[in-house]
Amino acid sequence: MTSTLVRPASVKHAAPRTRKRGDGRLALVFLAPVLIGFGVFYLYPAVRGAWFSMTDWNMLSEPEFVGLDNYERLVADPLFWNAMKVTGFYVVMTVAVQVGLGLLLAALLHRLTRSLVVRTLLVVPWLVPGVTTALLWMWLLDANLGFVNHLLVGVGLQNQGFLTSPDLALPSISLINSWSGTGYTALLLYAGMLLIPKQIYEASAIDGAGELRLFFKVTLPLLRPILAFVLVISLISAVQLFDTVAVATKPGGGPVNATRVIYFYIYQRAFTNFQMGYASAMALTLVLVLGVLTFVQLRLLRASTSDLS
């Protein structure tokens, strides 16, 4: 942000000196709230985290420098790799469902109805706090006492351990969060679809394109930059899964590590086992992984260029 705003001023040699300095200062003033917030809440903790990742620190004693020991331990820690695998599965499942369903809903909203009520209703699940969502579904899906299983047994089926069976727990968590997040994703995609000029649809329709063809040949290609953006934020928020696991699985991350996603594992190491150094090392590794993934995604989808311009 700073560079793009300040640089043009300094490049313009023709502009009077005083004027230039004034602009820079003013820009800084306007940027200050963001910069201070970024510095205090992101940059400073990140730098401290990098330092902690090279120490043995339990939060109560003094940090003790141990070099790269934590990273060595991480490479050899089967639970870390399990957490990465679980997170990977979860992200693929959740992003696929959320973006897939979101696209469908957005297309329906865009082409079928533009009702404000429907649009509002879509985001209601997203407005429910994550912990509440998790509790709600935990009660609904409980293996013995839950309403969903009551229905299953009622129609003569077996009850299912949605959150307690190692095979079902992770997909259940993924569906719970898709329930909560799809509406929001749909809304973002819908906003993106509104940017596509109406004339293109009209022209294509005159040329005889049906709704399906319009969707695949017009909507999808022209939506690409927005789609890329939505994919990136869905991916990142899926990696950040924490609350649903913490609330709805017992013991947290169970059964037998089936839902121990990386955020939850970092949290456990930091605040259950007080291994802040090791937790910081994992957190930093995750930052790297996310950074690379985001970069690759953006490059593959050529997110910064649009076919509209």
Place this chain on the structure above:
Amino acid sequence: MKRGILVLALLAAAGCGGAQQTPGKVTLTYGLWDDIQQPAYQQCADAFTKANPDITIKITQNAWDQYWQNLTTQMVAGGAPDVITMQASYYPQFVKNGQLLDIQPMVEADKVDLAQYRPGLAESWVKDGGRYGLPKDWDTMAVIYNTDLVKKAGVDLSDLTWNPTDGGTYEKAIARLTIDKNGKRGDEPGFDKTKVAVYGMVPELNDGSLGQNSWGNLAVSNGFSFIDKNPFGTKYFYDNPKLAEAAAWYRRLIEKGYIAPYDKTSTLGTDAVLAAGKGALGVTGSWMITTYLGAKEQKFAFAPLPKGPLGRKSAFNGLADSIYSGTKHKDAAWKWVKFLGSTACQDLVAKAAVVFPAITSSSEKALQAHEAAGRDVKLFVDQANDKDGTFLLPVSDHADEINEIVGTAMEQVWLGEKDAPSALTAANTQVNALFERG
């Protein structure tokens, strides 16, 4: 989904408020996790302030799970409650990091009578010559059952036996109490274990490394012991075949359909399943007395634990009040801890009849208060009085990690992913490696 973390941060921030000071007056904060006990301790606090008008007590209560998270966060921030309710398996890590005050000098100076407490309780809180808490209460375990279901089944639970081979009369009773959708009982021909309506037993199988509410009691009655030295041993024996036998017995009951499959077990807790009438019996501790006997959905009663090959063995656990080493009011905090550990306060707690106080005479009063309220709970006291009837839960370093390792290994057994001996032997190797690491 950062909201969870944000909530935690806010909770921590809210807890850091600290006490406001007017000169001469001291406000002490007192951390507690059990909301059922809070009124009793509020009475203690009022009585204490009456005797010491300069000191007021502010009780902060957080549910068990959040309690420890908050406590750690508060300690990191330097603002933990002045006086903290402690549990034996948690205190070593705080002592290790210098967060608890050694009260031995004060105990000696004020000549606190440690013999007034039930034997064994005061000693748990001594590490390397330092003393880190005064006993507050104790608990033992018993069988809790649904009186209607037991009456209908016609089983007698008053003196059960258990062995790992055929499960003794305990398994027979559990089989009889299990009913399938067609009304067939678990011990009758034609019992359909895939469609069970009422499970004979609802065990707390997700029970970490102690098995206090389930396998621990049976395993010890079978000859298992957790650790080479208690407190503060450095070698665990989770690979002991006696433990594996007990664990395997639970797995067999799952296979027979007397216990819900582990992957189809309610996460809402044994009390919720029993209250819904979907289970006949469970094992619980004396801290749950009022929850069960006060339940409106079902009628419950207690029975002694089954007698194993070595007799009846119940986990015995105690809580204590500790002083936070970062407190600004050491003297006032000690006064309050001393009061909490005296008959003056423990008799008040006894009258409220929620838990059994640590002082022997107060504990008797609690029993009387329970009986006056029509609650038959003498078996908890009898169990504690039985010289060989109890075992202390292990206290050692690395409790948090051990809890995770053994808890996961047990889950593998319950799910049938691994057989008990191999899962537990692998876990034991991991556990003992923690002590080698230091």
